[in-house]
Amino acid sequence: MICRRTLCFLSIKRTGFGIIGLGRFGMALAKTLAESGAEVLVIDSDENKLRQARGYVQDAFRLGKLTKEALEETGIGECETVVIWIQKNLISDW
Numbered sequence: 001m002i003c004r005r006t007l008c009f010l011s012i013k014r015t016g017f018g019i020i021g022l023g024r025f026g027m028a029l030a031k032t033l034a035e036s037g038a039e040v041l042v043i044d045s046d047e048n049k050l051r052q053a054r055g056y057v058q059d060a061f062r063l064g065k066l067t068k069e070a071l072e073e074t075g076i077g078e079c080e081t082v083v084i085w086i087q088k089n090l091i092s093d094w
Contacts, residue, residue, distance in 0.1 A: 015039055016058075018079035020066070021086035022049040029083060030057055041076055 016039030019026050026042070027049065034040045034056040041059040043066075044050055050060045061074045066086075076082060 016041060016079050016081075018076040018082040019043070020076070020082065020084045022046065022053055023085060026083070026085040027053065029085075034058075041074065041079060043071075043074060043076065 017030075017033050018041045019030050020043045022030065022042055022044040026044075030040050030042050030053055040057040041061070042050070042053050042057050043061045043063055044053075045062060045064050047062055050062055054060045059075070063070050063074070071077070
């Protein structure tokens, strides 16, 4: 049974990019990656920024608080590369 779980875990293929924070840098990066054909998932607390990003990214999630559980629900753990570009202290909330 352990072997099966290990094999399943190893068979997960991570793809795409995750971006947490849609400031000037995050938004520009998300748009550039999406225009180049990459899969892009974005997370921000500002619905206006997310509305703008939804025009070119596959997935956009609004999270008020960045908790481990909330992040797991978005699927960002499946991204091969994640860029965090925010001004809040993430560690204090965990």
